[in-house]
Amino acid sequence: MTCCDNIGWKSQMDYTAKLAELDVQKYLSVITSHEYSSSPDQPMNTTLPTWMSEGAANDQAFATSWYINGGSNEGFTWAVKIAQGIVNADLSAYIYWEGVETNNKGSLSHVIDTDGTKFTISSILWAIAHWSRHIRPGAxxxxxxxxxxxxxxxxxxxxxxxxxxxxxxxxxxxxxxxxxxxxxxxxxxxxxxxxxxxxxxxxxxxxxxxxxxxxxxxxxxxxxxxxxxxxxxxxxxxxxxxxxxxxxxxxxxxxxxxxxxxxxxxxxxxASTQTASAVESAKDVKYPVLPVTSKGSAKTATKKGSHRSHKAHSAAHRRCGHGIHRRDHCTN
Incomplete structure (x- = not known):
């Protein structure tokens, strides 16, 4: 069991403190957080592995540039986010929202866009590759x-x-x-x-x-x-x-x-399991960590079966503010 996929790292830190206060972390295997309102930049106060389980530049058009001015749609911006998350925040996994979408150049919710014949690669994919191609399972x-x-x-x-x-x-x-x-x-x-x-x-x-x-x-x-x-x-x-x-x-x-x-x-x-779509660092794993799906447009191991569009997903985040969003309601 994982918890809590909060909208940002700082909010998840508050949630994690409450979990410790209630002595329920013993029932969990992983602490998870999204990266929409704040990015992981310091360790979570927990003995459990921590994942950045979802993040993306959903509000940006699909782009391929590595660096122009430090925009949120550039590969290097995400390279820094990943490095800060793994090195500074002791993350065990860093998972971008989606792998592939079809004919959706209006959003950078994914790293590969295809029309069914040709495909375009966002440079964010290469930021991920620096951490996943040669750092292998068990590292x-x-x-x-x-x-x-x-x-x-x-x-x-x-x-x-x-x-x-x-x-x-x-x-x-x-x-x-x-x-x-x-x-x-x-x-x-x-x-x-x-x-x-x-x-x-x-x-x-x-x-x-x-x-x-x-x-x-x-x-x-x-x-x-x-x-x-x-x-x-x-x-x-x-x-x-x-x-x-x-x-x-x-x-x-x-x-x-x-x-x-x-x-x-x-x-x-x-280290927990390393895959192409999840950048994972090594942190003491005292509980089993589920493998993360790396192919197609799967989101994360904790998001299996979710098929909402990125527009609906982004709208849910905006509606819930800093709370947790589920399919039909917000939890603050």
């Missing part, structure tokens, strides 16, 4: 310390021993990052980047003497996958910004950065 979250300017760092260790880092740069200068790895022997490094020019494409990464170097573009995301033989030993990684400035495709002014470091070490907490 353990890696803790981080230190600061990389304007960059959110998320790191995971998969069950096969590979380590995946996702770096999200909100700044106006590119960041060249050096990864010093200890506690594991990595044989290959792959990196995939998204920015205003291209999304989820291969990018240059250097692996030499146990160190990895990669550049995170302006308003961009880079996913780095380090492959190693499976090991039960903790893996620690040191990340530091280099002094050499890096040019960018959008011609922002360059500046030298002060060196800083981030230390990544294994945190032994189990």
């Amino acid at each position: 353990h979250r890696l803790s981080t310390s230190g600061v990389i300017q304007d960059t959110i760092v998320g790191a995971f260790e998969n069950v096969d021993g590979s380590v995946v880092l996702v770096l999200t740069n909100s700044g106006t200068i590119a960041q060249t990052v050096d990864l010093g790895v200890s506690g594991g022997t990595f044989s290959t490094a792959q990196a995939f980047t998204s920015d205003a020019e291209a999304q989820m494409v291969d990018t240059k990464v250097t692996l030499s003497d146990g160190r990895v170097k990669v550049t995170v573009p302006v308003h961009g995301v880079v996913t780095v996958k380090l492959t190693t033989a499976k090991s039960s030993q903790p893996v620690s990684t040191t990340v530091s910004i280099q002094f050499a400035p890096t040019s960018t495709s959008v011609k922002h002014t360059l500046a030298h950065q002060k060196a800083s470091s981030t230390t990544l070490s294994t945190v032994k907490t189990a």
